[in-house]
Amino acid sequence: xxIPEEQSEIYETAKSVLEKLLELMDLPATVAxxxxxxxxxxxxxxxxxxxxxxGEDLGILIGRRGQxxxxxxHIVRVIMSRxxxxxLPLVLDVEGYKQRRCEGLRALAMRLADQVTTREMPxxxxxxxxxxxxxxxIALADHPxxxxxxxxxxxxxxxVITPKKFPDD
Numbered sequence: 001x002x003i004p005e006e007q008s009e010i011y012e013t014a015k016s017v018l019e020k021l022l023e024l025m026d027l028p029a030t031v032a033x034x035x036x037x038x039x040x041x042x043x044x045x046x047x048x049x050x051x052x053x054x055g056e057d058l059g060i061l062i063g064r065r066g067q068x069x070x071x072x073x074h075i076v077r078v079i080m081s082r083x084x085x086x087x088l089p090l091v092l093d094v095e096g097y098k099q100r101r102c103e104g105l106r107a108l109a110m111r112l113a114d115q116v117t118t119r120e121m122p123x124x125x126x127x128x129x130x131x132x133x134x135x136x137x138i139a140l141a142d143h144p145x146x147x148x149x150x151x152x153x154x155x156x157x158x159x160v161i162t163p164k165k166f167p168d169d
Contacts, residue, residue, distance in 0.1 A: 029055030037091035048089040109139040117145040122162040
């Protein structure tokens with residue numbers, strides 16, 4: 001995947017910022033473009049840029065349930081917003097952790113949708129981050145038998161999967 005030239009400066013700057021932070025943390029790692037989280041629109045322009053940190057024993061960067069990775073992503077975004085006028089969403093991944101988590105969430109969403117359809121009862125998932133809730137909503141957006149809704153506040157926000165109601169015949 002190739003990022004358009006006018007947006008490649010954003011990628012290079014974000015990569016440089018992240019590499020400097022890793023260096024300051026004394027963590028030997030490389031930063032590469034993540035094709036999973038780099039999204040191009042219909043015109044070929046990037047609507048988000050994904051960066052994947054690769055190296056050995058980087059679990060410390062992931063943290064419990066990905067919290068450290070989310071914090072590092074926030075720091076990079078803040079530094080980027082101060083250095084550049086153009087803002088583009090950045091998605092950070094460490095050794096493919098977020099990619100694997102997304103694949104697992106999609107599979108879980110499909111299994112739960114089948115259960116909800118069979119039992120005809122709503123199911124409330126565990127609280128999760130906005131990013132993870134979005135993965136669930138997108139995975140089930142076109143599902144013929146269920147709808148999703150986020151409920152709760154703050155850290156307790158979760159997705160509820162509900163069977164679609166059909167009018168009586």
